[in-house]
Amino acid sequence: MTAGDVTDRRAVQAVPVIVLGLGGVGRALVRQIVAARPAHARRFGLALHVVALADSGATAVASPLAGARHAVPLHDPLLLAFVDAKAAGRGLVDVADDRAAVIPSPLVGARHAVPSSGTHGDAPAWHHIPTPHAIVVDxxxxxxxxxxxxAALERGWDIVLANKLPLAGPLDDFAFLTGNGVDAGEGVVPRRRGRARWEATVGAGVPLIATLSRLVAADDAVARIEGTFSGTLNFVAAELRAGRPLSEIVREAMARGFTEPDPRTDLGGHDMARKALILARMLGWEILLDDVTVHGLYPPEWDDPSHPDHVADVDAFLERLPELDAPAAERVAAAKAADGVYRLVAMIADGRAAVTPTVVPADSPLGRLAGTDNLVAFHSRWYDTAPLVLQGRGAGVEATASGVLADVVDLAMRRGGTAAPVERA
Ligand SMILES: NC(=O)c1ccc[n+]([C@@H]2O[C@H](COP(=O)([O-])OP(=O)(O)OC[C@H]3O[C@@H](n4cnc5c(N)ncnc54)[C@H](OP(=O)(O)O)[C@@H]3O)[C@@H](O)[C@H]2O)c1
Known part of the structure; x- marks a missing residue:
């Protein structure tokens, strides 16, 4: 027995987990939960019981919910079978298995069908799981x-997000979901009972959110946050510096799965802008996505439907990209001549957030970044002469899922398990 191990099997606490989304990150999360079972039991006395899986078309639960008195976990072989089926391109709704109930219940368009306290109406099936506590992972x-x-928070359940979209919308949603960060004014402080974590929304597995939360909790005055939060764009910057054409680099990044399905989300700086927005809001700044200044690596007219130069879709974008090869090479050469590196940098300072192409000194931490690493520097009252710097892999489904799993365990440990028993199927 090693220090910190929990060997008494009776001490193991079961915590129900609901996983929404079974793309690369959701599937990696489920596999990591299964693989970490012995370590979680031994070290923390914790058993994460996945009681529902959902994709865009259906929810899978262990048994029919009608009349159920407790949450019933999906067994690991079944979880892995669902994950394998999703990896093979099937929908949950197409997977027939008599060990589970798969209930068609799309979330999309269901804004009107959200349950209010006590009633679950037409909401997705996982809302009906009878448990006083669960962790919903988006x-x-x-x-x-x-x-x-x-709705999950109101019900007293906890939430974990890898999905940044809910935190980049209306301020009220951000304040409610995170429970901190916005000076919402008298009476607007959200009333909800569950807790939230959202580490993977900005830094994948690198603990940027936990670090900033600690600075905010200590009332350290954060004057400036700068960095680069896009593994894709860092790869592009490194390859541009190596002398390759932009259009060729983007095609390779897409083929290697580094970009979003639409690479304009990365190259236009939009994804990084959402991440900068989340960090700025955590500082209590009431800003919207439209307030973030964004200059990406292609002309803004390409995104403007009213402009003659508008680029309609990904194929058209890739076709036009070679037009940018020469100008990009010129900017990179100019930066190199000045002993600098050309890259997209996010700056959060003075109540404003911006994402802009910047020439950073080659011998600075941002200049030395390699591969798909991200880097963020926090300048604050107590980190004034030298910033607090975090660096590490900024993308990839395994690293992202590990950030999500750490959030889940953190919340589970705070609760100390369920008040009601969780039946084994
Ligand atoms: N990949 C990374 O390196 C990384 C890093 C940091 C953060 N993230 C974030 O993590 C999240 C997941 O990333 P990913 O790469 O796994 O994405 P993905 O492969 O596109 O998977 C998205 C999943 O969400 C499901 N989905 C979409 N709309 C839904 C809805 N309304 N209800 C339930 N499920 C729905 C999809 O269902 P179907 O399978 O039915 O289509 C799919 O399973 C994203 O928000 C992403 O920005 C990703």
Whole structure:
């Protein structure tokens, strides 16, 4: 027995977990939960019981919910079978298995069907799971989850987000979901009972949110946050510096799965802008996504439907990208001549957030970044002469899922398990 191990099996606490979204991150999360079972039991006396899985079309639960008195976990072989089916491109709704009930219940468009306290109406099936506590994990890429996350918190359940969209929308949603960060004024402080974590929304597995939360909790005055939060864009910057054409780099980044399905989300700086917005809001700044200044790596007219130069879709974008090869190479050469590195940098300071192409000194931490690493520097009252710097892999489903899992365990440990028993199926 090692220090910190919990060997008494009776001490193990079961915590129900509901996973929304079974893309790369959701699937990696489920696999990591299964793989970590012995460590979680031994170290923390904790058993994460996945009681529901949902994709865009259905929810899978262990047995029919009608008349159920307790949450019933999906067994690991079944969890892995669902994950494998999703990896093979099938929908949950297409997976027939008599060990589970798969209930068609899309979240999209269900804003009107969110349960109010005590009634669950036409809401997705996981709302009906009879448990006083659960952790709902949003691994989707949809803002349609927002009202469901709000409902979960109201009910006293906890939430964990990898999905940044719910935190980049209306200020009220941000304040309610995170329970901190916005000086919402008298009477607007959200009333909800569950807790939230959202580490993977900004830094994948790198604990940027936990670090900033600690600075805010200590009332350290954060004057400036700067960094680069896009593994994709850091890869592009490194390859541009190596002398390759932008269009070729983007095609490779897409082929290697580094970009979002639509690479304009990355190259236009939009994804990084949402991350900068989340950090700025955590400082209590009441700003919207439209308030974030964004200059990406392609002309803004390409995004403007009213402009003759508008680029309609991904194929058209890739076709036009070679037009930018020469100008990008010129900017990179100019930066190199000045002993600098050309990259997209986020700056959060003086109540404003901006994402802009910047030439950073080659020998600075931002200049030395390699591969898909992210880096963020917090300048504050107590970190004034040298900033507090975090660096590490900024993308990838395994690193992201590990950030999500750490959040889940953190919340589970705060609760100390369920008040009601969780039946084994
Ligand atoms: N990949 C990374 O490196 C990374 C890093 C940090 C953060 N993130 C964030 O993590 C989230 C997941 O990323 P991913 O790469 O796993 O995305 P993904 O592969 O696109 O998967 C998204 C999943 O969400 C499901 N979904 C979409 N709308 C839904 C809805 N309304 N209700 C329930 N499920 C819904 C999809 O269902 P179907 O399977 O039915 O289509 C799919 O399973 C995203 O928000 C992303 O921005 C990703």
């Amino acid at each position: 691994c989707t890429a949809a803002d349609a989850t927002t009202p469901h996350l709000r």
